[in-house]
Amino acid sequence: MSLGVRLEGLAVRHGDAHVLERTDLELPAGSFTALLGPSGCGKSTLLNLVAGFARPTEGRVTAGGEPVRGPGPERGVVFQHYALFPWRTARGNVEFALKRLGLPRPERRRRALAALAEVGLADGAGKYPAQLSGGMQQRVALARALAAEPEVLLMDEPFGALDALTRTRMQTLLRELWKRRGTTVLFVTHDIDEALSLAERVVVLGGTPGRILADRAVPAGPPDPELRSLIARHLGSG
Ligand SMILES: Nc1ncnc2c1ncn2[C@@H]1O[C@H](COP(=O)(O)OP(=O)(O)OP(=O)(O)O)[C@@H](O)[C@H]1O
Ligand SMILES: [Mg+2]
Structure with missing residues (x-):
């Protein structure tokens, strides 16, 4: 089971700080999307809106067509720090x-x-x-x-603190879990190779205020060097 997620006309402002503006994003049910962008561009902010930990200044967030009003068991969250x-x-x-x-x-x-x-x-x-x-x-x-048994899995740099070998194992595990369960996954990372090896789609956030700079399908098969350099260019210009 999985739910689609939709973000429409989002804006997030903290006083004078405009974090996100006019952001629209749809995550189809069962899709695996990586969200990339330079530090401070609003990745965690966006994920937290879907998790229901924060509310947008403008716009709306729905999961399975229902407005997100707070955290819920159908949306599971994994952070960089395990917080056990x-x-x-x-x-x-x-x-x-x-x-x-x-x-x-x-x-x-x-x-x-x-x-x-x-x-x-x-x-x-x-x-x-x-x-x-x-x-x-x-x-x-x-x-x-x-x-x-969440229908949406929200992961905020979950493997960032792990050594390279453990990280590779966790990536394999996550891919298997996703294939088995068909959960909708939104995966925040600053690692392009991690994004390309895990996800079906890569969304790059950046700029001030933050917005979507690129939104690309990841082709199956070996890594696509052109896609990689396109993402790298966007990350550099963030
Ligand atoms: N409660 C808040 N009050 C004021 N500014 C905030 C608040 N929460 C976040 N911000 C600002 O919003 C911007 C986006 O923060 P966010 O944590 O979403 O970035 P990020 O893309 O996840 O960065 P990183 O890669 O470092 O985790 C930052 O400039 C941050 O300072
Ligand atoms: Mg973050």
């Missing part, structure tokens, strides 16, 4: 996130273990964050988002 509770085990962290769904305890446990198994962490369920590597902690954070 250090006093809860991996399983405890995932179960805790399911509390607000009002699921009975056995169902929370079942889903938590299934999600941890799905990210390859069945053996780590009883461990505390301090006993887990960075990549494992990020997998717990991913399991926490997946356990709620």
Whole structure:
């Protein structure tokens, strides 16, 4: 199951600071979109609007046709910093996130273990964050988002803090999860190669105030050097 997301006529202003202006973006149900752009261009702002953590100054955001009014379990979020509770085990962290769904305890446990198994962490369920590597902690954070069975997965530089090898493994895992679940994914990164290897579509945000500078489909097959340099040019001119 997945939901499409639509952002229409968005503007975000903080006092005199115009972060986004006249931004329209549609994410079809089940699509995988990477959002790139220089630091401070409004990527997290845009993702947070879809997550329901913030409201636009102008315009509207809908998921599955319904206006986004706040966070909801159908929209899962994974941040760069895993934000796990250090006093809860991996399983405890995932179960805790399911509390607000009002699921009975056995169902929370079942889903938590299934999600941890799905990210390859069945053996780590009883461990505390301090006993887990960075990549494992990020997998717990991913399991926490997946356990709620979201239809939209919003990821804000989720692999930015990981070493290169772990990062590649997480990318492979995410691609597999996406293919299996068909969830709509919006993935913020500042890494062009990561964007091109993961996503079906790349959107580049930039300028002041921020707006969409490029919106391209990523062709299947080997990386397209022309697309890569086009994105690099936009990032340089941000
Ligand atoms: N609450 C706020 N008040 C004032 N300005 C804000 C607020 N939140 C964000 N901004 C500004 O909005 C702009 C966009 O911030 P945002 O976090 O969306 O950028 P980003 O593209 O995610 O950058 P990065 O790549 O560094 O994460 C920045 O200039 C930031 O200073
Ligand atoms: Mg950001």
